Amino acid sequence: MTVKIGLVGTGTVGGGCLDIIAAHKEDFKRHYGIDLEVVRVCSRNPEQAVAHGVREIFTDDFHEILDDPSIQIVIELIGGTTFAKEVVMGALAAGKNVVTANKALMATSGDEILDLAEKMHREVAFEAAVGGGIPIIDPLKHSLFANQITSVLGIVNGTTNYMLTRMAETGATYDDALLEAQDKGFAEADPTADVDGLDAAAKIAILASIAFNSRVTLDQVPAEGIRLIAPVDFQVARDMGYVIKLLAVGNSLPEGVDVRVHPTMVPVDHPLAGVNGVFNAIYVVGDAVGETMFLGEGAGSGPAASAVMGDVLEVARHVQADIAPWASRATYDDLPLVPMDELSMSYYIRFVVEDRSGVLASTAEVFARHGVSISSMVQRGRGEGASADLVYITHTALERDIQQALSEIEELEGVLVDNSEPTVIRILS
Amino acid sequence: MTVKIGLVGTGTVGGGCLDIIAAHKEDFKRHYGIDLEVVRVCSRNPEQAVAHGVREIFTDDFHEILDDPSIQIVIELIGGTTFAKEVVMGALAAGKNVVTANKALMATSGDEILDLAEKMHREVAFEAAVGGGIPIIDPLKHSLFANQITSVLGIVNGTTNYMLTRMAETGATYDDALLEAQDKGFAEADPTADVDGLDAAAKIAILASIAFNSRVTLDQVPAEGIRLIAPVDFQVARDMGYVIKLLAVGNSLPEGVDVRVHPTMVPVDHPLAGVNGVFNAIYVVGDAVGETMFLGEGAGSGPAASAVMGDVLEVARHVQADIAPWASRATYDDLPLVPMDELSMSYYIRFVVEDRSGVLASTAEVFARHGVSISSMVQRGRGEGASADLVYITHTALERDIQQALSEIEELEGVLVDNSEPTVIRILS
Numbered sequence: 001m002t003v004k005i006g007l008v009g010t011g012t013v014g015g016g017c018l019d020i021i022a023a024h025k026e027d028f029k030r031h032y033g034i035d036l037e038v039v040r041v042c043s044r045n046p047e048q049a050v051a052h053g054v055r056e057i058f059t060d061d062f063h064e065i066l067d068d069p070s071i072q073i074v075i076e077l078i079g080g081t082t083f084a085k086e087v088v089m090g091a092l093a094a095g096k097n098v099v100t101a102n103k104a105l106m107a108t109s110g111d112e113i114l115d116l117a118e119k120m121h122r123e124v125a126f127e128a129a130v131g132g133g134i135p136i137i138d139p140l141k142h143s144l145f146a147n148q149i150t151s152v153l154g155i156v157n158g159t160t161n162y163m164l165t166r167m168a169e170t171g172a173t174y175d176d177a178l179l180e181a182q183d184k185g186f187a188e189a190d191p192t193a194d195v196d197g198l199d200a201a202a203k204i205a206i207l208a209s210i211a212f213n214s215r216v217t218l219d220q221v222p223a224e225g226i227r228l229i230a231p232v233d234f235q236v237a238r239d240m241g242y243v244i245k246l247l248a249v250g251n252s253l254p255e256g257v258d259v260r261v262h263p264t265m266v267p268v269d270h271p272l273a274g275v276n277g278v279f280n281a282i283y284v285v286g287d288a289v290g291e292t293m294f295l296g297e298g299a300g301s302g303p304a305a306s307a308v309m310g311d312v313l314e315v316a317r318h319v320q321a322d323i324a325p326w327a328s329r330a331t332y333d334d335l336p337l338v339p340m341d342e343l344s345m346s347y348y349i350r351f352v353v354e355d356r357s358g359v360l361a362s363t364a365e366v367f368a369r370h371g372v373s374i375s376s377m378v379q380r381g382r383g384e385g386a387s388a389d390l391v392y393i394t395h396t397a398l399e400r401d402i403q404q405a406l407s408e409i410e411e412l413e414g415v416l417v418d419n420s421e422p423t424v425i426r427i428l429s
Numbered sequence: 430m431t432v433k434i435g436l437v438g439t440g441t442v443g444g445g446c447l448d449i450i451a452a453h454k455e456d457f458k459r460h461y462g463i464d465l466e467v468v469r470v471c472s473r474n475p476e477q478a479v480a481h482g483v484r485e486i487f488t489d490d491f492h493e494i495l496d497d498p499s500i501q502i503v504i505e506l507i508g509g510t511t512f513a514k515e516v517v518m519g520a521l522a523a524g525k526n527v528v529t530a531n532k533a534l535m536a537t538s539g540d541e542i543l544d545l546a547e548k549m550h551r552e553v554a555f556e557a558a559v560g561g562g563i564p565i566i567d568p569l570k571h572s573l574f575a576n577q578i579t580s581v582l583g584i585v586n587g588t589t590n591y592m593l594t595r596m597a598e599t600g601a602t603y604d605d606a607l608l609e610a611q612d613k614g615f616a617e618a619d620p621t622a623d624v625d626g627l628d629a630a631a632k633i634a635i636l637a638s639i640a641f642n643s644r645v646t647l648d649q650v651p652a653e654g655i656r657l658i659a660p661v662d663f664q665v666a667r668d669m670g671y672v673i674k675l676l677a678v679g680n681s682l683p684e685g686v687d688v689r690v691h692p693t694m695v696p697v698d699h700p701l702a703g704v705n706g707v708f709n710a711i712y713v714v715g716d717a718v719g720e721t722m723f724l725g726e727g728a729g730s731g732p733a734a735s736a737v738m739g740d741v742l743e744v745a746r747h748v749q750a751d752i753a754p755w756a757s758r759a760t761y762d763d764l765p766l767v768p769m770d771e772l773s774m775s776y777y778i779r780f781v782v783e784d785r786s787g788v789l790a791s792t793a794e795v796f797a798r799h800g801v802s803i804s805s806m807v808q809r810g811r812g813e814g815a816s817a818d819l820v821y822i823t824h825t826a827l828e829r830d831i832q833q834a835l836s837e838i839e840e841l842e843g844v845l846v847d848n849s850e851p852t853v854i855r856i857l858s
Contacts, residue, residue, distance in 0.1 A: 020575050020717055031642050031762075032574065127572060133718035135564070135572030142571075143556060143564030145461065146449050146738030213460050271724060274703045288449055288735035289562035292725035295700060296718060306717035309575030323752050333460075 002035045003316040006065035006096075008087050009077030010043040010052065013101055013128070016305025017075060017312075018052040034316050040065045066090045072319050073312060076100040081108055092116045092124070097319065099311040101128035101304055107202035107218040110209065123318065123325040125311035130203045131156055131280045133303025134296035135310070140210045140284070147286030149211040152250040153428075156203040158278035158298040159187045159194035160226050160246040164263075165276040168234045168243060174227060186278055186299075197223035197246060197261040204248035207282065208259045212252045214335035216259055222340045224262040228423040232380060232389050233350060237265055237425075240393070243273045244425060256336035258343060265348055265427040341400040346375070346427040348393055349406070354414040355381060355388040362412050363390065370405040372397040387417050393427075431464045432745040435494035435525075437516050438506030439472035439481065442530055442557070445734025446504060446741075447481040463745050469494050495519040501748050502741060505529040510537055521545045521553070526748065528740040530557035530733055536631035536647040539638065552747065552754040554740035559632045560585055560709045562732025563725035564739070569639045569713070576715030578640040581679040582857075585632040587707035587727040588616045588623035589655050589675040593692075594705040597663045597672060603656060615707055615728075625654035626675060626690040633677035636711065637688045641681045643764035645688055651769045653691040657852040661809060661818050662779060666694055666854075669822070672702045673854060685765035687772060694777055694856040770829040775804070775856040777822055778835070783843035784810060784817040791841050792819065799834040801826045816846050822856075 007014055021036060028034045041054045042062045049058050062083070065071055074091035076098060078084050084105050091098050093116065100106070106113070106126050117124045127137045131154070140149070155161050162184075163177040172180070178195070181187035193199045201221035208216040226246055237244050247264035250257070266273045271293045275281040280298025285291055297303040318325065353359045360379065367374060373395040380389045394402070406422055409415055416422065436443055450465060457463045470483045471491045478487050491512070494500055503520035505527060507513050513534050520527050522545065529535070535542070535558050546553045556566045560583070569578070584590050591613075592606040601609070607624070610616035622628045630650035637645045655675055666673050676693035679686070695702045700722045704710040709727025714720055726732040747754065782788045789808065796803060802824040809818045823831070835851055838844055845851065 016717065023716075024575065024577065027577070028575075133715075134721060135568040138572045139564035139568060142743055143567045143739040144735065145742055146453065146457075147735055148453065148456070271703075274700075286562075286735060287452075288445065288731040288738070290726045290729070290732055292563060292723070294721070294723055296721035300719070302717040303719055306573065306576055306715060309717070310572040313574055314571055317755060321753065321755070324750065326746060326750070 001320050002037045003072050003319050004037050004039045004070045005073045005075060005312065006040040006042070006068065006071040007038055007075045007077070008042045008062050008065060009079070010041060010045060010048040010054070011077065012301045013304040013308060014043070014075070014077040015048065015052050016301035017077070017308050018054065020305055020309045022053065028313060032313065032317065034313055034320065036312070036316055039071060040068055062087050066094050071096055073097045073099060073315055075308060075312060076102060077308070079104070081105050085109055088113055088124070089116060092120050092122055095120060095122065097123045097315045099125045099308055099315060101126070101308055103129040103199070103202040103206060104218070107205040110206065110217070111215060117325070121324060123315050125315055126206070127311050128304045128307035130206055131282055131294070132296060132298040132300065133306040134280060134282065134294050134298070136207070136282045136294050137210060139294065140207070144284065144286055144289060147288050148252070149284060149286050150252050151285040152204070152207045152211045152282060153272060154200070154204060154207060154248040154280070154282040155245055155272055155275050156248050156280050156282065156298065157194055157200045157246060158280060159191065161275065161280070162186045162278050164226060164229070164244055164246065167229065167231065171231050171234070173231060174229060195227055196225035200246060200248040200261045204250050204259050204261060207248070208250035208257060211250060211284070212257050212335060214257055214333050216257060216337070220259065220337055222260045224424070226263050228421055229263055230423065233423060233425065236348070236378065236391055240265070241268050242266060242427070243268060245272060247272070247428070253338055256338045258338045260340055263425045265425050267428065270428065341403070343399045344396050346394055346396055346429065347402055348391065348425040348427055350389055350391045350423040351409065351415050352382070352417050352420040353388055353390045354417055355386045356414065359414045360390065363409050363415055366405050366408045366412070367392065367394070370401040372401050372405055430749050431466045432501055432748050433466050433468045433499045434502045434504060434741065435469040435471070435497065435500040436467055436504045436506070437471045437491050437494060438508070439470060439474060439477040439483070440506065441730040442733040442737060443472070443504070443506040444477065444481050445730035446506070446737050447483065449734055449738045451482065457742060461742065461746065463742055463749065465741070465745060468500060469497055491516050495523050500525055502526045502528060502744055504737060504741060505531060506737070508533070510534050514538055517542055517553070518545060521549050521551055524549060524551065526552045526744045528554045528737055528744060530555065530737055532558040532628070532631040532635060533647070536634040539635065539646070540644060546754070550753060552744050554744055555635070556740050557733045557736035559635055560711055560723070561587070561725060561727040561729065562735040563709060563711065563723050563727070565636070565711045565723050566639060568723065569636070573713065573715055573718060576717045577681070578713060578715050579681050580714040581633070581636050581640045581711060582701060583629070583633060583636060583677040583709070583711040584674055584701055584704050585677050585709050585711065585727065586623055586629045586675060587709055588620065590704065590709070591615045591707050593655060593658070593673055593675065596658065596660065600660050600663070602660060603658060624656055626652035629675060629677040629690045633679050633688050633690060636677070637679035637686060640679060640713070641686050641764060643686055643762050645686060645766070649688065649766055651689045653853070655692050657850055658692055659852065662852060662854065665777070665807065665820055669694070670697050671695060671856070672697060674701060676701070676857070682767055685767045687767045689769055692854045694854050696857065699857065770832070772828045773825050774828070775823055775825055775858065776831055777820065777854040777856060779818055779820045779852040780838065780844050781811070781816055781846050781849040782819045783846055784815045785843065788843045789819065792838050792844055795834050795837045795841070796821065796823070799830040801830050801834055
């Protein structure tokens with residue numbers, strides 16, 4: 001039995017899927033008995049479709065896919081949360097299965113989508129939404145499902161990992177690293193979603209939902225990006241035995257679920273410390289399995305298409321065998337989210353200060369008054385006028401106390417010169 | 430519907446499974462709707478069973494499990510290939526599904542077992558046979574199945590990885606490292622299967638079969654172990670920018686499948702180079718996904734039980750939903766094996782020689798005569814009498830030529846003093 005597919009979106013990933021099907025269609029039939037046929041391809045960009053050999057089956061109206069009763073699987077690869085949502089919800093409503101790489105959509109409307117899928121007895125698969133080609137959603141849902149997962153830590157944004165890697169290797173500034181990443185096609189002209197941690201936040205919302213059997217949405221994830229990281233931070237990190245990574249953090253705590261995205265000091269001997277360049281990795285701790293890590297290329301045509309087509313084959317197999325979908329969402333616990341304010345950890349905090357007596361004492365006094373105990377402090381001249389980098393490393397402290405101390409310190413004279421902001425890097429223990 | 434389970438073997442892994450079920454039985458029901466009940470436990474060791482709360486359901490005769498028509502899944506955890514095979518084949522013949530962690534059995538009789546499973550329309554799952562708790566068989570069979578896999582490289586034996594890590598870190602000899610590993614419970618009294626690479630060979634036979642859609646058995650895997658590795662090899666490796674790992678190698682070549690196990694020089698910037706101690710990792714290259722790596726704890730009660738119970742839950746889900754098993758074996762290609770003799774790579778070769786003139790010239794002459802081109806050579810005195818370590822690094826050479834050169838060199842006077850054997854470490858490019 002042939003499984004009929006409609007594809008919406010012929011950009012990098014969509015093109016990669018068409019290429020995989022062209023190259024391996026016969027392998028899929030011979031090895032797995034899965035016979036795929038792409039019967040309709042929708043794109044705003046006919047040239048892109050033609051470049052992948054799409055001609056008669058081209059359409060510029062996705063309704064032609066939703067309205068085609070022969071289509072059993074719709075692949076949504078247009079991104080965003082408006083048309084993409086129409087495609088996904090429309091496909092499910094029309095009784096089709098859906099495969100998508102859309103992290104933003106799944107992190108904002110995942111609940112609604114999975115509800116409709118359950119109601120319609122159809123599947124929604126979205127392995128490509130997190131970590132490009134890295135198998136992580138499927139292992140969490142299957143191989144590891146005898147575990148109570150306690151932590152999911154991810155380097156899940158290739159753009160920022162490339163930038164941080166270059167800054168660490170070459171001493172480049174944030175601006176130089178961004179230009180280089182844009183030059184190489186690893187960063188977009190508007191890099192906001194990547195450098196401010198929003199892309200990573202969508203991904204940890206999805207991962208945390210699956211790993212902890214609860215429901216986390218994008219708007220619930222506090223996210224800080226990497227704009228304030230400077231070369232001096234890498235020097236101090238190295239001296240301390242750490243590397244700086246933008247980490248998407250999910251922890252299952254007795255009080256509830258802790259999710260967040262921020263630059264993080266990762267000990268050099270942690271498995272995530274060696275994940276460099278555009279590689280992504282997701283580190284998972286379970287009560288039985290202990291520590292595991294899944295590494296791979298987080299972006300690009302091939303890796304993302306590998307994940308999409310893995311899902312397509314799996315769903316096609318279920319369609320062929322007439323297997324009722326296993327509830328895409330299992331029964332979720334409704335765990336509370338732990339506000340970041342209530343978390344305790346160690347901090348790396350750097351201020352750009354006037355290089356004169358009194359500044360150190362005044363900042364130290366504020367930390368002391370808020371009960372923040374300092375583990376070490378280093379001051380380095382910046383070689384530009386009379387300013388210096390003043391770095392504090394704290395013992396374990398409450399996030400709320402840190403934030404209160406920071407807002408008081410911001411008011412002090414001689415601290416945070418030139419309207420600079422403090423650089424805060426949380427330390428992974 | 431309750432899924433009834435019979436467990437055979439209550440050692441480390443079996444005990445871990447019983448612990449997971451005790452701890453998470455209600456979670457499995459609530460989250461996934463999977464209701465497991467262990468109805469019979471077989472062991473040679475009643476005390477072990479009692480220690481995990483097994484009393485009324487204990488038996489010392491596995492036939493009681495095979496003959497119980499209510500049991501739908503048999504977990505085989507006794508190891509070995511005699512009774513274990515009886516249990517597995519007997520269970521399938523009785524119409525039961527099987528979950529096993531038995532690498533030796535799957536690597537020797539996998540074909541026969543999967544044939545019977547197919548005939549009986551039952552499942553055999555064996556995630557725990559490779560890499561302890563690391564999800565690797567399931568990702569290869571599912572998430573990555575749109576890829577043509579070109580390479581699978583594994584650090585799949587925790588004992589030897591622990592030993593090699595300690596030798597690299599502390600300069601310990603092989604004998605010291607083995608004693609330490611035995612002391613810590615990471616090596617058995619008879620370490621042969623681990624240190625001679627046989628355990629790794631069974632695992633790469635299983636991985637290569639799945640990754641390359643062909644059939645590889647244990648006896649087809651050439652295996653060399655780590656007995657001949659000495660502290661000096663780590664010093665030279667470090668100077669060259671390599672680390673030494675026991676690698677299980679699988680490559681899909683145009684001529685066929687290349688599988689082997691041997692000590693390997695791994696470049697320090699390769700993802701596998703940082704996998705230390707008892708950790709295992711499997712590095713997979715696919716035509717779409719590019720490079721991926723799966724890392725985790727390769728042994729121990731928790732990790733292996735995590736993998737076994739992941740399989741049990743998956744099979745139980747299929748039993749509950751009355752899902753016919755997807756052919757555990759897809760249609761395999763019957764790819765030829767590439768004899769190791771025909772492979773080309775670079776080599777690190779160390780001889781213990783008499784420290785006198787003429788030895789270097791005579792060995793170099795033999796390599797030259799066999800067309801083996803030398804990239805670099807280093808001789809180091811051993812500080813014990815008049816012997817020295819003579820190390821050759823070759824350019825790419827044919828394995829056959831290397832072996833012929835080695836057997837001639839073994840006949841030379843003054844080379845391989847004290848009946849020593851040459852240390853051969855293949856270099857990963």
